[in-house]
Amino acid sequence: MVETILGSSRASNIEYAIRDVVVPAIELEKQGHSIIRLNIGDPLAFEGLKTPKNMIDAYTEALKMQRNGYGPSYGIPELRKAIAESEKEKGWDCSEDDVYITHGVTEALQIIFAAFLEPGDKVLAPGPHYPPYLAYPQMFGASTVEYRLNSDQGWKIDIDDVKSKMDEDVKLLVLINPNNPTGNVSSAEQVSELIKLASSYPKCTIISDEIYDGLDFSNSFTSTASISQHSPVITLNGVSKVFFAPGWRIGYMAWHDPKNQLSHVRDGVERLLRSRLCASSPAQYGYLAGLKGSKKNLEDNYSRILGRLEYSMKRISEIKGIECHRPGGAFYLFVKITDSLYSSDDKKFVLDLLHKKHVLVVHGSGFSPEFGKGHFRMVCLPSIEVLKEAFNRIDEFLNSHK
Numbered sequence: 001m002v003e004t005i006l007g008s009s010r011a012s013n014i015e016y017a018i019r020d021v022v023v024p025a026i027e028l029e030k031q032g033h034s035i036i037r038l039n040i041g042d043p044l045a046f047e048g049l050k051t052p053k054n055m056i057d058a059y060t061e062a063l064k065m066q067r068n069g070y071g072p073s074y075g076i077p078e079l080r081k082a083i084a085e086s087e088k089e090k091g092w093d094c095s096e097d098d099v100y101i102t103h104g105v106t107e108a109l110q111i112i113f114a115a116f117l118e119p120g121d122k123v124l125a126p127g128p129h130y131p132p133y134l135a136y137p138q139m140f141g142a143s144t145v146e147y148r149l150n151s152d153q154g155w156k157i158d159i160d161d162v163k164s165k166m167d168e169d170v171k172l173l174v175l176i177n178p179n180n181p182t183g184n185v186s187s188a189e190q191v192s193e194l195i196k197l198a199s200s201y202p203k204c205t206i207i208s209d210e211i212y213d214g215l216d217f218s219n220s221f222t223s224t225a226s227i228s229q230h231s232p233v234i235t236l237n238g239v240s241k242v243f244f245a246p247g248w249r250i251g252y253m254a255w256h257d258p259k260n261q262l263s264h265v266r267d268g269v270e271r272l273l274r275s276r277l278c279a280s281s282p283a284q285y286g287y288l289a290g291l292k293g294s295k296k297n298l299e300d301n302y303s304r305i306l307g308r309l310e311y312s313m314k315r316i317s318e319i320k321g322i323e324c325h326r327p328g329g330a331f332y333l334f335v336k337i338t339d340s341l342y343s344s345d346d347k348k349f350v351l352d353l354l355h356k357k358h359v360l361v362v363h364g365s366g367f368s369p370e371f372g373k374g375h376f377r378m379v380c381l382p383s384i385e386v387l388k389e390a391f392n393r394i395d396e397f398l399n400s401h402k
Contacts, residue, residue: 010138010139013135013138014135015131015135015366016131016132016135017131017362017363017365017366017367018039018040018131018362018366019039019040020366021039021350021351021354021360021361021362021363021366022037022039022040022360024351024354024355025037025039025354025360028354028355028358033358034358035354035358035359035360036358036359036360036382036386036389036390036393037360038359038360038361038378038379038382038390039360039361039362039377039378039379040379041180041241041246041330041331041332041379041381042246042247042381043241043244043246043301043305043331043381044244044245044246044247045381046379046381046382046383046386047382047383047386048301048304048383049244049301049304049305049381050244050297050301051243051244051245052243052244052289052290052293052294052297052298053297054289054290054293054294055243055245055286055287055289055290055293056286057289058285058286058288058289059248059282059283059285059286059289061285062281062282062285062286063282067281067282067285068281068282069281070277070278070281071278071279071281071284072278073270073273073274073276073277073278074099074100074101074270074273075099075100075101075252075278075279075284076101076281076284076285076288077096078288079101079284079285079287079288079291080096080097080099080100080101081096082288082291082292083099083101083237083252083254083291084096084098084099084254085291086291087099087223087225087235087254090213090223090225090226091222091223091225091226092223092225092226092256094225094254094256098254098255098256098257099252099253099254099255100252100253100254100255100269100270100273101250101251101252101278101279101284102238102250102251102252102253102273102279103249103250103251103279103280104238104240104249104250104251105209105211105236105237105238105240105251106132106251107249107251107276108236108251108252108253109132109133109136109207109236110136111253111269111272111273112172112207112234112253112269113136113137113139113140113142113172114140114268114272115265115268115269115272116171116172116205116265117137117140117141117142117171117172118140118141118142119140119141119142120141120142120169121137121140121141121142121143121169121170121171122137122142122143122144122145122167122169122170122171123137123142123143123144123145123170123171123172123174124144124145124146124147124162124165124166124170124172124173124174125144125145125146125147125174125176126146126147126149126157126174126175126176126179127146127147127148127149127367127368127370127371127372128149128179128181128182128334128364128367128368128371128372128375129146129174129176129179129180129181129367129368130176130180130181130209130367131366131367133174133176134146134368142171145165145170146368146370146371147161147162147165148161148371149179149182149184149371151325151336151371151375154184154325154326154328155179155182155183155184155325155334156184156186156190157186157190157193157194159190159193159194159197162194162197163197166197166198166200166201166204167201168201168203170201170204171203171204171205172204172205172206172207173194173197173198173204173205173206173207174206174207174209175191175194175206175207175208175209175224176209177191177208177209177210177213177221177224178212178213178215178216178221178327178328178329178330179329179330180211180212180330180332181332181334181362181364181367181372181377182325182327182332182334183325183326183327183328183329183330183332183333183334184325184327184328184329185216185217185218185220185221185328185329186222187220187222188220188222188227191222191224191227192227194206194224195224195227195228195231195233198231199230199231202261204231205231205232205233205234205261205262205265206224206228206231206232206233206234207233207234207236208223208224208225208233208234208235208236209236210223210224210235210236210237211236211237211238211240211241211242211251212241212242212329212330212331213237213242213329214241214242214298214302215241215242215302215305215329215330215331216328216329217306217309217327217328217329218328218329220328221329223235225254225256228256228258229258230258230259231258232255232256232257232258232259232261232262233255233256234253234254234255234256235253235254235255235256236251236252236253237251237252237254238250238251238252239251239283239286239287239290241330241331242298243287243290243298244298244301245283245286245287245290248280248283248286248287249279249280249283250279250280250283250284250286250287305331305380305381307384308331308380308381308382308383308384308387309327309331309333309380311380311384311387311388312333312378312380312387312391313326313333315387315388315391316333316335316391318395319391319394319395319398320339320398320399321337321338321339321342321398322335322336322337322338322339322394322398323335323336323338324336331379331380331381332377332378332379332380333377333378333379333380334364334372334375334376334377335361335375335376335377335378336374336375337349337374337375337376339398341401343374344373344374346363346364346365346372346373346374346375346376347363347365347366349363349376350362350363350376352397353393353394353397356397356400357393357394357396357397358393359390359393359394359397361376361377361378362376362377362378363375363376364376364377378390
C-alpha cells in the first residue's frame with residue numbers, strides 16, 4: 001500500500017484570492033470563452049501602459065555587457081544610492097546603507113516577518129489588505145489581527161479600532177498607503193495618529209507599504225518615515241506598479257530607525273539576504289535607469305490611468321446594484337455589492353459573473369473576511385473600450401435576475 005504524503009498545514013492554509021479566482025477562468029478559456037480579466041494589478045496586461053523605454057534599454061544593455069552574474073546581496077550600490085536619494089525627496093534622511101533590494105515587496109515581507117516574528121507575536125494590519133499580510137505571519141507561528149478601515153468614510157483608518165487592538169504582542173503595525181484594495185490615501189494627520197500610537201509600544205515597528213505612492217490622485221500622500229521622529233519605520237516600495245515593470249520582481253525596503261532600536265533585527269535581515277544570494281542584477285540596472293531618467297512616460301501612464309478611473313466611477317454610478325467610493329490612489333476599485341441577491345455572498349457574485357458573463361474580478365472577502373465582505377475588487381487599467389464592455393456585462397448580469 002502506498003501512503004499519501006501530506007503537505008504542511010502552513011502551506012495548505014495559504015490563500016491568494018487574486019490568483020485563486022484565475023483557476024476557473026482558465027477552465028472557461030480552455031472551453032473557448034474569452035474572459036475580460038479585471039483581477040490582477042499588472043499594467044502591462046492592458047493597452048497603452050508600457051515599461052519606459054529607457055528602463056528596457058538599460059536592462060538589455062546590462063545583459064549585453066554580461067552584468068547578469070551574482071550581485072551584492074543587499075543590492076547594487078548605484079541603485080541603493082538612487083533609492084536613498086528618492087526617499088530623501090520624500091522628506092526623511094535615508095542613506096544608501098538603509099536600503100535593501102529584494103525580489104519584489106513580497107520577498108521583503110517574507111524577510112521582515114522571518115526576522116521579527118516569534119510564535120505568539122502579532123501583526124496588526126488594515127482590513128481589507130493585500131493577502132500576504134494575512135498569509136505569511138502564520139508561517140512563523142504569529143498571527144495577523146486586522147484593524148478596521150471605515151467603509152462609510154471612504155475607507156479611512158478607524159484609529160479607535162487600532163487602539164483597541166494594540167498590545168505588547170504587536171511587533172509590526174502595517175500601513176498600506178495608498179491602500180490595496182480600497183485605494184484610500186491616508187492623510188498626514190491619520191499617519192501621525194498611527195505613529196503616535198505605535199510610539200507607546202517600544203517593541204512595535206511600523207511597516208509602511210508605499211508601492212503605489214506615485215499613483216496618488218488625491219495629492220495628500222505623505223511618507224510615513226518623514227513624519228516619524230521616534231518610532232522605527234520600514235518603507236516598502238519597488239518597480240512593479242509606478243514604473244510598470246511587475247515581472248522584473250524588484251522591490252526594496254528602506255529602514256528608518258531614529259533611536260537605533262533595530263540593529264539586532266537588521267543583523268538577522270542581512271543574514272537572510274546573504275543566504276538567498278541576490279535580486280536580479282539586470283533588472284536592478286533597469287530600475288536604476290527609471291529612477292535617474294525622464295519621467296515623461298510615467299506621467300503619461302498616470303494620466304491614462306486617471307482617465308480610466310474617472311470613466312469607471314461614472315459607469316458604476318449608473319449601474320443599479322453596485323456602488324463605490326472614489327479611490328484616492330492606486331488603480332483599483334473596491335466596489336460594494338448592494339444587490340440583494342449577492343450583497344451577503346461576494347464570492348458567489350464573482351463566480352456567477354465569471355461563468356455567466358465571462359468577467360473576472362476578485363471577491364472582497366479574499367482581502368479580509370470581516371472588512372472586505374460584500375465587495376469586489378477590479379482594476380481600472382484596461383482601455384475605455386474594454387472597460388465599457390466589462391461594465392455592460394456587469395449591468396446585464398445584475399439585471400438578469402430582476
